[in-house]
Amino acid sequence: MNFTDEQVTRYSRHILLPEVGGKGQKKIAQSKILIVGAGGLGSPAAFYLAAAGAGTIGLIDSDLVDLSNLQRQVIHQTPDVGRPKVLSAKEKIEAINPDVKVLTYEDRLVAKNALELIRAYDVVIDGVDNFPAKFLINDACFFAEKPLVHGGILRFDGRVTTIIPKKSACYRCVFKTPPPPGLVASCQEAGVIGVLAGIIGTLQATEALKLVLGIGRPLTDRMLDFDARRTTFREIKTKRNPNCPLCGSHPTITELFDHEPEVCDLKQVEA
């Protein structure tokens, strides 16, 4: 593929970088990135990947835009309330960059559809808000052997890590199973400072671009935790766990399955 003059201008600040150049920009233009969840983390990730000229962005989300989303899900705007999130996000992406092909799936990612969907992409970004889905994405990326950029936000804290299946620690190497229902806040009742979505989601987009370009050092075998109260980042080293039920020496998870959906009940949770 060759870039038009207009594209050379559009991507000039990338092309100027020795680590990217025309060659790297072509890699970006040929990349297929799946964003699971067109919400808080998915919004900034989609914005920057679109601006960067990602070839294909896949968006999967079954929700409609709610007024309470707009505090952090910046790809959706006031007139979008009530519309499917994937549709609202697709329009914004296309407005930023018509070069990007946007594929939308107005659906939930479940064991039944996850593998086929993920196999069609090069990199997966986790932008979901619940543990059953986070574990499913981790497992599906393992079985499909696709790199995953995991993200999580809660209250004033955020976390990012990159997982390259069979090469680096997976989510289950650290957290074997989802927490018991109701014990850990993950749902809408917990609250989150909106900007965290921007910070963590853009870090996820950075990781995805690095994976596509094959440059730098991915955020593998490390969890990067951000504390917005103190504005500090902390890196926690992780490593593959031989006892991991998914990628360990004697795996007990041999096929994809759905965890029980979360019950949004935080009565037992201390903040």
Add this chain to the structure above:
Amino acid sequence: MQVKINGKSEEVQGATVLDLLKAKNIDPHMVAVELNHTILERDHLGTAHVKDGDHLEFLFYMGGGR
């Protein structure tokens, strides 16, 4: 004894990792624990002994995204 918990030096009492979690009122089901950079099995928290100079990470679940 002096240990590092989540990067901070702390003076703690207790023989096992589970003792430290209890002293901090942390339900073991809410965290993954690394002792000197190795993940501990949840069943082993009560038998994993802590000694002076150990590095502990209490990794809380962080589930949000939307």
